Structures are given as C-alpha cells and as structure tokens.
Amino acid sequence: MTAASTGSAERLDRVRRAMTEQGVDVLLVSVGRDLPYLTGYEAMPLERLTMLVVPREGDATMVVPRLEAPRVVKQPDVFRLRPWEETEDPSAIVAELAGPAGTVAVGDQMWARFLVELLALLPRATFRRAVDVVGPLRMVKDAAEIAALRAASAGADRVAVQLHAGDIQLIGRTEADVSADIGRRLIAEGHDKVNFAIVAAGENAASPHHHAGPRVIGEGEIVLCDFGGTMDGYCSDITRCVVTGDVPADIAEAYAVLHEAQQAGVAASTVGTPCQDVDRVGRAIIAAAGFGDFFVHRTGHGIGMEEHEDPYIVEGNGRPLEAGHAFSVEPGIYLPGRWGMRLEDIVVATDDGPDPLNAADHDLIQV
Numbered sequence: 001m002t003a004a005s006t007g008s009a010e011r012l013d014r015v016r017r018a019m020t021e022q023g024v025d026v027l028l029v030s031v032g033r034d035l036p037y038l039t040g041y042e043a044m045p046l047e048r049l050t051m052l053v054v055p056r057e058g059d060a061t062m063v064v065p066r067l068e069a070p071r072v073v074k075q076p077d078v079f080r081l082r083p084w085e086e087t088e089d090p091s092a093i094v095a096e097l098a099g100p101a102g103t104v105a106v107g108d109q110m111w112a113r114f115l116v117e118l119l120a121l122l123p124r125a126t127f128r129r130a131v132d133v134v135g136p137l138r139m140v141k142d143a144a145e146i147a148a149l150r151a152a153s154a155g156a157d158r159v160a161v162q163l164h165a166g167d168i169q170l171i172g173r174t175e176a177d178v179s180a181d182i183g184r185r186l187i188a189e190g191h192d193k194v195n196f197a198i199v200a201a202g203e204n205a206a207s208p209h210h211h212a213g214p215r216v217i218g219e220g221e222i223v224l225c226d227f228g229g230t231m232d233g234y235c236s237d238i239t240r241c242v243v244t245g246d247v248p249a250d251i252a253e254a255y256a257v258l259h260e261a262q263q264a265g266v267a268a269s270t271v272g273t274p275c276q277d278v279d280r281v282g283r284a285i286i287a288a289a290g291f292g293d294f295f296v297h298r299t300g301h302g303i304g305m306e307e308h309e310d311p312y313i314v315e316g317n318g319r320p321l322e323a324g325h326a327f328s329v330e331p332g333i334y335l336p337g338r339w340g341m342r343l344e345d346i347v348v349a350t351d352d353g354p355d356p357l358n359a360a361d362h363d364l365i366q367v
C-alpha cells in the first residue's frame with residue numbers, strides 16, 4: 001500500500017455519489033485495480049473469491065478468503081471484513097450482502113466463474129460494468145497520484161538517458177537480451193515491477209507491439225524501445241527510438257514528421273480539448289507527409305494504476321480532457337518490411353496547460 005493508492009472513505013463516498021447518479025444499487029469489485037484504488041488492498045488473482053461489496057447506502061464489506069485476511073490492512077471507516085471459510089460458498093455470501101439489488105455493477109476483471117454464479121444467485125438483478133462508476137473517478141488523478149506517476153516517469157526517463165548515452169550495448173545483441181537489460185535498469189531506477197520492454201530492430205519495429213526476440217541488432221538500424229513498469233502502484237511508459245550508426249535519410253525525414261506530430265499532440269492536450277482532437281492533430285501532420293496509412297493505432301491511452309486505462313486518445317472519444325487526466329501521446333509510423341518508429345511521452349492535463357512527465361531527449365539519437 002502506498003500513499004497514492006491507499007483507499008479512503010472519501011473515494012468510497014465519491015463512488016457512492018456516482019452510483020446514485022447512475023442508478024447502481026450495488027458495486028462488486030474483485031481482482032483488478034479498482035480494489036486497491038478504493039481500499040488499498042490488492043487481491044491476488046486466485047480461484048478463491050475476494051470481493052468488495054459496496055451498497056449505495058450502508059457499509060461496504062470486503063469478502064476475503066480466511067487465509068488472505070491477515071494481508072488486509074484494516075480500515076474500519078472504509079470497509080468491514082468478512083473472511084470466509086473453505087467450507088463456505090463465497091458467492092452466496094456476496095449475493096446475501098447484495099440483497100434485493102436491482103442493478104449490480106461489476107468490475108471488468110472479475111472472473112467469469114464468479115459472475116456466472118452471481119447471475120444465478122441474483123436472477124432479478126441487472127448487471128452492468130463498474131467502469132462507468134469508478135472509471136471517471138480513477139481518470140482524474142489527485143496530487144499524490146500525479147506525484148507517483150511523475151516519479152515512475154522519471155525512473156523510465158533515466159533508463160532512456162542511458163539508452164541515448166550508449167550505456168546499453170545494442171549492436172551484436174539480440175532484442176531479447178536488450179529487453180532484459182532494460183527491464184533490470186527499470187528496477188534499478190526504482191520500479192517494483194517491469195510491465196514490458198519492447199525492443200524492435202529494423203523491420204521488426206514496423207510491428208507496433210513486437211515481442212523482443214532472437215533477432216540480432218545490426219549497424220545502421222533503427223531500434224524502437226518502448227518500456228515501462230510500476231513504481232509505488234503507478235505505471236510508467238515511454239518510447240524512444242535510436243539508430244545504430246548513420247541515420248538513413250528516409251528514416252531521418254520520417255522521424256522529423258513524427259517528432260512534429262508528437263509535439264503537436266502534447267501541445268493540444270489542454271483541459272477541455274476532446275480526446276479525439278489530440279489524436280487528430282498529430283494524425284493530420286503524419287497524413288500530410290504521406291504516412292497516414294502507416295499510423296495504424298490510436299494516439300494514446302490513459303495511465304495510472306494500470307498501464308492502459310481511460311481516457312483513450314482515439315477518434316470517436318469526444319470526452320473533453322479534465323485537469324488530472326494522465327495519458328500517453330504516442331504517434332507512430334510503420335512501414336511493413338522496412339522500419340517503424342514511435343515517440344511516446346506521458347502527459348497530464350492541468351489548468352496551466354499540458355504537463356509532460358517525460359523529459360528524455362525526443363530526437364532520434366545515434367548510438
């Protein structure tokens with residue numbers, strides 16, 4: 001449990017207000033990030049049920065396996081604890097706590113097994129997704145959460161600086177080897193956990209989510225590195241590209257376009273701007289340069305306790321940015337069979353304008 005992710009009675013109060021607004025009678029939160037957001041407790045993703053039952057009025061109850069109960073930090077003002085024994089049916093306990101609820105909201109990561117059981121135990125209830133209730137709250141980061149995101153981004157930045165400085169040997173090593181190296185450096189720079197370290201060389205970089213493999217990095221190649229981890233419960237995520245040796249002219253030209261598009265996206269990340277407009281700004285620049293067909297993904301994703309969460313920076317999302325929204329701006333250009341490139345920063349929308357959390361050099365550095 002960290003300062004930024006301690007649950008609080010205040011967060012639960014806000015959840016209850018959202019439930020009232022949306023006509024939700026009971027919120028059921030199981031494995032996934034909503035649970036630590038609300039209670040500070042992270043359930044292990046086990047076959048044994050852990051579930052927070054939040055009625056619109058009345059006490060919240062955390063139903064946990066007896067053997068997990070000692071891990072839960074007691075917070076009587078937030079929830080009461082209901083440990084269940086190995087011989088009990090935990091879904092029945094949840095159904096009883098839910099009572100005659102008309103509308104039940106469930107977290108996206110609840111195991112299907114428990115949802116199927118609850119559907120049978122609460123035959124008159126209507127089920128819907130909890131993301132509509134908790135998502136808008138989690139999207140708006142408070143000061144402690146932004147501080148945690150900033151610290152995680154700074155840790156990822158320090159690894160990017162090492163990459164740019166040539167401290168991470170590339171030529172002659174496999175992508176997988178470099179990926180493991182970057183992962184170790186993320187931990188050394190303060191992360192508790194590595195979430196991913198994409199290393200994609202040359203034509204492999206044309207696949208945006210390439211899995212680092214046995215390909216050996218050569219000279220005169222673009223190497224795309226997209227990595228991040230979790231630090232004190234909050235995620236980092238950064239992409240930088242480097243070139244081993246001389247930069248080919250076509251790559252330099254395309255990168256100038258990408259750089260301009262990414263900067264424009266960051267600059268557009270102001271409070272009140274619809275998410276899709278941040279996407280459109282960068283996409284227009286890439287399209288005008290003739291690469292429109294090669295920017296094959298959305299511009300970004302929200303980030304917080306999860307590496308990908310709301311708000312998504314994508315065409316069709318008209319939600320206006322609010323102060324405290326944290327998200328990536330990461331346009332890319334991918335030429336199949338040849339090369340790919342992406343440039344990614346995490347940005348927080350604030351009343352004083354966009355606040356980029358990553359400061360590592362944005363140029364295409366020769367290493």
Ligand code: ZN
Nearest residue numbers: 208209301308
């Ligand atoms: Zn991604």
Ligand code: ZN
Nearest residue numbers: 226237238239
């Ligand atoms: Zn990334």
Ligand code: ZN
Nearest residue numbers: 237328330344
């Ligand atoms: Zn990202």
